[in-house]
Amino acid sequence: QVQLVESGGGSVQAGGSLNLSCVASGYTYSSNCIGWFRQAPGKEREGVALFYGGGTSTIYADSVKGRFTIHPNDAKTAVSLQMDSLKPEDTGTYYCAADCVGYYGAVRSYKYWGQGTQVTVSS
Numbered sequence: 001q002v003q004l005v006e007s008g009g010g011s012v013q014a015g016g017s018l019n020l021s022c023v024a025s026g027y028t029y030s031s032n033c034i035g036w037f038r039q040a041p042g043k044e045r046e047g048v049a050l051f052y053g054g055g056t057s058t059i060y061a062d063s064v065k066g067r068f069t070i071h072p073n074d075a076k077t078a079v080s081l082q083m084d085s086l087k088p089e090d091t092g093t094y095y096c097a098a099d100c101v102g103y104y105g106a107v108r109s110y111k112y113w114g115q116g117t118q119v120t121v122s123s
Helices: none
Strands: 003-007 010-013 018-025 034-039 046-052 057-060 068-072 078-083 092-100 110-113 117-122
Touching (some): 018 034, 046 068
Parallel strands (some): 010 117
Antiparallel strands (some): 003 018, 034 046, 034 092, 068 078, 092 110
16 A cells, blocks of 8 residues: 655745655655645645656756755655745645656646645745
8 A cells, every 4th residue: 555644844934945755655656756746725736846757857847946856765765855945935735646647747647645744935
């Protein structure tokens, strides 16, 4: 049974940093996708930072490029998301997702989801 467990969310002021962690039990992404999505209140869930192609390729949302960095572990069983220069618009629930079928950037493509961790950035 695959489980994704996120941690590391919290509240920070604009310009601050947070590091999110996602540990995948029962799953390795050596041949598939894993990454981070987020959902702000009243908005659709969107991809933030994703590994695909077995972790050989990375893609970031335009809104976070240069500020967020996704890191794998060597065993490809966990990913972290380093978030720097945070902005109020980064506020939302951040979800780890894994095992995609189809387009790696689509929410509907992912089979497994974590419970989410809240990130709140105040101005």
